[in-house]
Structure formats: C-alpha cells, structure tokens
Amino acid sequence: MKAMGSFPILPVFLLSLYLCPALSTAQDSSSNADRARFVAAAVLRNANFRFVDEKSGAGYRSTAEAQVDEQLQIESPYNDWRYRNGVLNIAMLKLGEEILRLKMAR
Numbered sequence: 001m002k003a004m005g006s007f008p009i010l011p012v013f014l015l016s017l018y019l020c021p022a023l024s025t026a027q028d029s030s031s032n033a034d035r036a037r038f039v040a041a042a043v044l045r046n047a048n049f050r051f052v053d054e055k056s057g058a059g060y061r062s063t064a065e066a067q068v069d070e071q072l073q074i075e076s077p078y079n080d081w082r083y084r085n086g087v088l089n090i091a092m093l094k095l096g097e098e099i100l101r102l103k104m105a106r
Helices: 009-025 029-046 083-105
Strands: 051-053 072-074
Touching: 029 083
Parallel strands: none
Antiparallel strands: 051 072
16 A cells, blocks of 8 residues: 555554554643543532432432432432443542642652
C-alpha cells in the first residue's frame, strides 16, 4: 500500500499508532488534573440520594418515607451501581490520592 509516489503509507501509519500512547502520556499533567476536577465537581453537583416512585413520580429522601406498595427507583444515575460507576469510583479515589500527594509535596 503506497501513495504519493514511493512514500510508504503503511509503516508511517503503524508507527503513528505505536507512538499515540507515548504522545498521550506526555500531556500537561495540570490540564489533566483540571479535567479530573471538572468531572468530580459535576458528579458531586448532580448526584443525590433520593428515591422516586415510578408511578406517581413522588420523591423521597429515604425508603422509610415511602408506602410499602410503591415502586421506588434511584433518582441519580450515579447511585445505580453499574460498571461505568465503578470505574468512575476508582478514578475519583485515585484522583483524591493524587491531589493529597501533590498537597503534601508542597
């Protein structure tokens, strides 16, 4: 597979795929930390611990407030335990450890 005369496209393409991880690790760590803090702030801002009845839409702070026959769902998608939330949980724990390490180093 060659284009532009005798220029070898395939080896250049494969080399670029090989170098992509190296390029991504060379990013500015402060901008990565800013992005991680942005995600953490969004999670904390949007998460809640309320329950909602599927039929009536009534919201409750505790399952004890609801009637026995109500069908409760967790209101916040962050509290519905899925794989993506487990990954987010681990990432936020690692972020907390790294922020603490950086503060202690100062």
